[in-house]
Amino acid sequence: MRIHVIADQADKDGGHFHERLLQRGAELVALDRDDLPSYASIGQTDLVFLLGSDRSAHEPKWKSVVEAESTFVRTALQVGTPVMGICYGAQLMARALGGTSWRADVPELGWQRVDTVDTVLCPEGPWAQMHSDVFAPPPTAQVIGTSWRGPQCFIDDSLGARSIAWQFHPEVTAATYERWVHEGYYGAPGVDTKDLIRQAHAHAAASRNLAHTLTDHALTYLGVA
Template sequence: MHVYVVADDAGREAGFVGEQLENRGATLIYLERDELPVFETLEAPSLLLLLGSDLAAHAPQNAGVVESESELTSNALDAGVPVIAICYGAQLLARALGGTSFRAPEPELGWCTVDTTDPALCPPGPWPQLHKDVFVAPPTAKLLAESPTGHQAFIDESRAARAIAWQFHPEVTASRFILWVDEDADYYEAAGADTQALRDETREREAANREAAHQLTDAALDYLGLGS
């Protein structure tokens, strides 16, 4: 599989999801979010993976970047290339398919469970969460999970290929998650998070999260028709 991974330069790490994709024989090819090629120039794409970002998909100043990624995503799905989307990527995918995203009244921080209708494609967790924005799944989608903050996961079969999105971060390693906390610790503490407890819990949960992420990646590949 040729998996094209859309990421910011600062967040260029597919983590445990990318690890399991490589275990399954995938080659990961990273694309810079602010310099995306047109879909037709991608060589033998099997899957498009949209990672998280500090960007807000609803912010007017990001309209050009959002439009470019939405076009790439829509063209991939129309051409029969499935999509996996995580956090900001899930918000982007929701908007590209007719849903929306916006700033949440409160951020969702730490290890949180979700209310799921599909424990294979979206187990309840707990999953690592670190986001200020939320999405509303598109009208063509099937909602898989919610939390008190908003929608958490969906699948969509309205195009030539299937898509799946998760608001949480199954991919994130402990070192990456702790780096995110460190970079914005003042904000998270002002929002009521105990950042040291969050670091400690993240280290304790890393092995279990890695296994859960691998299982989730396998389930997603099966759903998307890439499981063989």
């Protein structure tokens, strides 16, 4: 199982998802989204995995990067390669398939439960949230998870292969979440950062188990051995 992981050069940590994928014998190949090659040049791959980012897919300064990754995603799906994405990756996938994204009024933070119509591909959690953007799903997608701030998970197979995207962070470890908090990744003044870190460590063990199970279910849905 060969998986190409698209991420920022400065943050390529796939956390619990990477851990589970490696346990299942996957070879993970990192791709820098700022210098993304063409899909045709990467060789054999079974899955494309889009990680999160501290940027926003709708910001004009990232237009060329977003367009390149969107083209990569569409090409992968058109030739039969499934795609899954997290947070920024979900927003990117939404835009690539005909949806959009924008800046939220307030960020969504901490461990939150989601409303779901599919407890296998989008369990209610609670899941880690850390984002300042909202996406509108593509018209061809089926939204299977929401919060009061917007969509949290969608699936789509309109281009041939299956795709799945989560707005929340099922992959994040307590250590990474704490690092994001200290780096001000959430971008919101007046937030109780100590409480966010407390939540991260309080949910650490359960989050790992949930993430491993979700990884397995996602691979089954996407048809990846």
